[in-house]
Amino acid sequence: MKIPFSPPYIWEEEIEAVTEVLKSGWITTWPKNQEFEKKICNFIWCEKVNLVSSATAGLETTMRILWIWEWDEVIIPAYTYTATASSIIHVWAKPIIVDIEKKGFNISIEEIEEHITNKTKAIIPVDFWGYPINYDKLNDLVKKYPRKNWNKIYDNIWRIVIISDSAHSFWAIYKWKKLWSKWLADFTVYSFHAVKNLTTAEWWAIAYNFWKELNEYIYKQIKLWTLHWQTKDAFTKTNWNWEYDIIFPWYKANMTDIQAAIWIEQLKKYPNILQQREKIYNLYNEWFKKLEKKWIIELPKWINGKENTKWSFHLYPILLSEKLKNKRNKIIEELQERGVSTNVHFKPLPLLTTYKNLWYKIEDVLNSLDKFEREISLPIWPWMKKEEVEYVIYNFLKLIGNLNV
Numbered sequence: 001m002k003i004p005f006s007p008p009y010i011w012e013e014e015i016e017a018v019t020e021v022l023k024s025g026w027i028t029t030w031p032k033n034q035e036f037e038k039k040i041c042n043f044i045w046c047e048k049v050n051l052v053s054s055a056t057a058g059l060e061t062t063m064r065i066l067w068i069w070e071w072d073e074v075i076i077p078a079y080t081y082t083a084t085a086s087s088i089i090h091v092w093a094k095p096i097i098v099d100i101e102k103k104g105f106n107i108s109i110e111e112i113e114e115h116i117t118n119k120t121k122a123i124i125p126v127d128f129w130g131y132p133i134n135y136d137k138l139n140d141l142v143k144k145y146p147r148k149n150w151n152k153i154y155d156n157i158w159r160i161v162i163i164s165d166s167a168h169s170f171w172a173i174y175k176w177k178k179l180w181s182k183w184l185a186d187f188t189v190y191s192f193h194a195v196k197n198l199t200t201a202e203w204w205a206i207a208y209n210f211w212k213e214l215n216e217y218i219y220k221q222i223k224l225w226t227l228h229w230q231t232k233d234a235f236t237k238t239n240w241n242w243e244y245d246i247i248f249p250w251y252k253a254n255m256t257d258i259q260a261a262i263w264i265e266q267l268k269k270y271p272n273i274l275q276q277r278e279k280i281y282n283l284y285n286e287w288f289k290k291l292e293k294k295w296i297i298e299l300p301k302w303i304n305g306k307e308n309t310k311w312s313f314h315l316y317p318i319l320l321s322e323k324l325k326n327k328r329n330k331i332i333e334e335l336q337e338r339g340v341s342t343n344v345h346f347k348p349l350p351l352l353t354t355y356k357n358l359w360y361k362i363e364d365v366l367n368s369l370d371k372f373e374r375e376i377s378l379p380i381w382p383w384m385k386k387e388e389v390e391y392v393i394y395n396f397l398k399l400i401g402n403l404n405v
């Protein structure tokens with residue numbers, strides 16, 4: 001059997017929707033993007049959304065419109081993908097890399113507080129594997145730190161800004177608040193990359209919820225920063241309305257209607273997709289709980305109180321016990337030989353060359369190191385068959401047996 005790690009799910013409807021756009025005479029940004037924006041806002045009860053090409057582009061643009069710049073500091077977890085940090089470097093600010101909780105995978109709020117200085121302008125938490133961070137605690141914390149940055153957005157927020165890297169947590173729910181809300185983060189950046197719960201191949205959405213005038217201002221600003229700072233988009237420039245200007249020499253990171261068409265179809269299936277993912281998660285859990293009782297592995301679990309909170313089951317990360325940790329790579333290799341693809345999330349930033357070169361030290365984030373050394377992400381995708389899940393479990397158990405633990 002071959003079990004891929006997380007294949008994209010594309011149905012006939014997506015193919016038909018893309019074909020329709022290809023035949024329509026308009027394939028770059030416009031009608032389907034607008035439909036996408038409306039649909040996502042209704043789905044997550046959010047006021048406004050901009051679509052951008054990557055997390056890096058989304059996080060960077062959000063920091064640009066906030067005027068985060070040289071000498072400013074932005075706090076992030078060590079346990080994340082490079083995009084969370086590199087976007088800060090792109091705006092010339094300094095990433096302050098802090099450790100995760102001892103028990104969980106998410107950023108430690110206590111560690112954040114220890115690292116706040118006068119220069120801290122924003123915090124970018126990551127909802128690892130789709131499990132929301134403790135937003136109540138984080139919001140209580142930022143309220144204690146007033147900030148201004150001489151621009152319209154800070155003039156309205158007046159404190160350290162929360163920009164959530166919600167790559168894994170589209171439609172995760174934190175205490176009945178869907179993961180967009182103004183009670184959770186000021187800006188929430190969602191991923192629709194090929195391996196994510198819901199896909200457009202690549203592309204991201206930045207969601208925010210202020211009031212009408214400020215939302216419109218932010219929307220236009222992000223549009224400019226992601227379209228060359230050109231005063232008119234391609235659609236508006238048609239129909240004899242060609243005249244335009246460029247205010248800054250900037251990037252282009254807009255979404256095409258081809259991608260938007262895929263997403264619109266995928267969204268219809270999303271509640272079902274989430275249910276399916278939860279089923280797979282429960283199947284794994286049934287078997288692996290026995291191993292947990294024997295202290296062989298640790299399973300993903302609730303840490304911050306689970307009332308009215310639901311994760312998006314984006315990953316199924318297990319942690320090997322201390323005695324198995326030096327066998328982690330061997331287990332991954334042997335599973336691969338048996339046709340089971342797995343992954344490791346994440347290699348902490350200070351272990352990557354670029355961050356080492358910037359003097360970040362792994363000794364400062366030992367909880368992240370510990371998780372990394374013991375973590376394996378098992379395959380999880382909707383409509384994974386029961387036999388396929390059992391094949392993963394069977395091979396994992398067999399390997400553990402062969403390792404005599």
Ligand SMILES: Cc1ncc(COP(=O)(O)O)c(C=O)c1O
Nearest residue numbers: 054055056080081083126167193
């Ligand atoms: C936490 C996190 N942030 C960001 C990204 C992706 O960033 P980008 O779209 O810039 O490659 C990922 C991976 O898809 C991720 O897991």
